[in-house]
Amino acid sequence: MTMDTPAQDRDAIRDAARKFVRERAPVAHFRALRDAGDALGYSRDLWREMAGLGFAGMTLPERFGGGGMGVAEQGAVLEELGRNLVPTPSLAAALGAGALAIGGADDITSAILPRVCAGESVVALAHEEGHRFAPYVVATSAVREGDGFVLRGEKSFVIDGQGADALVVAARTSGAAGQREGITLFLVTSGTPGVSTQRLDLVDSRNVARVRLDSVRVRDRDRVGRLDGGADVLDAVVVRGTAVLAAEMLGGQQEVFDRTIGYLKTRKQFGVYIGSFQALKHRAAWMFCELALTRSVVLEALQAIDAGRRDAGALASAAKARASETYLLVANEGVQMHGGIGVTDELDIGLYLKRARVAGETLGGAAYHVDRFASLEGY
């Protein structure tokens, strides 16, 4: 349980993030990394600077140099980053480092997490194996050998996996792929023999990697969480990651919407502003409604998680389902309403459309989360 941060503190954090992004990382920053084909897809220097403002370890415990704050604060920061498409390993901090903070052995966490909070180290979560999100479909095996385990398998979609200093790997110690029980998490530092990483080149140019584990040896004390009970840790960080990703997507769709409304007010055709056409007005007004509703669910999900409420999981799924659908709606409409210029690489709108697609699928698309929402509600 985290301390409840007063709303004015959250506003101060949001303002700090907004100011930093405006000055140091407008969309041009992301565009430059993309055009340069940057190996990481994000800037380590910028991340260290952000760590100096407390953004790298904001939800990690204070004894490791973190901020000890809730996801509501992290969501506020991610919303600002999302508005400007700032690429950072924030999701790794929520997922990988978050898992380590919950279930890692004390001497290991106290060695690694301070470096994560300082922006010097990235710990990613390596759990997915298929081509769509399915958290318990883990076939990677962990076979006991001596005082440790040997891991064999392949991870298909490791967020911020390229260049990560360590991975929290989900492996099966019992049961079969698809079962919740029998998953165990292990910390694997990069450079361990048998680990090979290959960056995926995705439409949004963010850092996602495929990781092969070829007879990778880990010690028993590298275990994160209980033997066979790794899903407890996995569920906790996935719910948190889902909600903060929804917050990032909220920021992105708000920005596309604002830019599109701005365009409707300045672009003239037939001698009048195109925003005077009812065909566009009504669609813009509908988007405004959909955005308002998405914002309500995202904010509620973040608060529910911080308050430890029982409906937090259902709300996180509701938030991600809506955020995925409305981001895509707003991005598609943004492209369409910009007309020809909307499909050019020069205009930023296309970058948001690409991010909408990837973020929408990451940690489960709308279909997954609608289904999960219904299941959690008992039908």
Added chain:
Amino acid sequence: MESRADEFRAGVRLWLEQSCPASMRAPAGDAEDGVWGGTKSPPVDPDARTWLDRMAARGWTAPSWPREYGGGGLSDAEARILREEMRQLGCRPPLKSLGLWMLGPALLGYGTEEQKREHLPKITRGEVRWCQGYSEPEAGSDLASLRTRAVLDGDAYVVNGRKMWTSHAHLADWMFCLVRTDPDAPKHQGVSFLLVDMSSPGVAVRPIRLISGASPFCETTFDDVRVPARNLVGEPNRGWEVAKVVLEHERALISDMRDQRSSEGDALQDLARAYGVVGDAVLRDRIARLNLDLLAYRLTVARAREVSGGRPGPETSVLKLYGTEVSKRRHELMISIAGYRGLGWSGESFSASELSRTRAWLRSRASSIEGGSSEIQLNIIAKRVLGLPD
């Protein structure tokens, strides 16, 4: 140490527990059920009468109105606590009334001292029922083109014309309405806001039968009706300003009623279970998406209340629009879930709840038309919230 708010809350809870009759703590059947007051439709249920009188004596039928006009004089924070405690105990609203929801706020903002003292206390006690006279046969969505004329003749206005969709005019004692007082002015100017006693000579009311079979709306005609000039609210020819305040409250209200109605009704998944179709993948998907949107909508209503402090602005158009559209989807889905059993009009072959669901579906079609159609709400959002050009 107990804060003042906690103390207030404890006092409210204690009083509600002692004062709200048990039968008034169960949800009412339909959003249009309940006590609407007035001389033509007084409460028939003695518990409802008691509950109304007790609440009115405290001024809590209009919690935030000033005490001298029959209100409770509560701050926004206190009024919220009262609302929360009533919800907690499941207390029904003691009184439903256009006077409380729509005319009251307009009179508090624009009425003379005499008008406030004459009308507001009777509204809070449920003694007088009000109806709204806005739309006309030729003035629907284009409300400002209304043509009902009011001509000053000595100390009275002489009113001639026809009002449409006057909800429950046959049960109302008074009407607040828009009349044209200057036919030469641009259409938004030259309109005045007038209070009319429905028992005045020359007023005739005819209920209109709807597709649901019910007649909640009426047509009201005025034939040389004399209305005292002191019944004009605000400045002559400046009635549009007053009307806008009323309309914003109406939108908040319509969306609020959808909100209550949906939280009172059966959960769709339970209905699907009862009809044996919860395993139907397509229906389950539609139910889940609808529940998700309803959840998002309710959270938005709560957030809007927090942000606006209870004063509706153009943003209420978002709630009116979404609230009615999602409610229509909900009613349609209920009919789909019930299959043939959702199609009965009357008779023993269908259960009472099946028949009322069918009628409610038909009634729900009007929700996105009354109080400004969905298309009008979209126009308002585009213009007044997003600032898109004309």
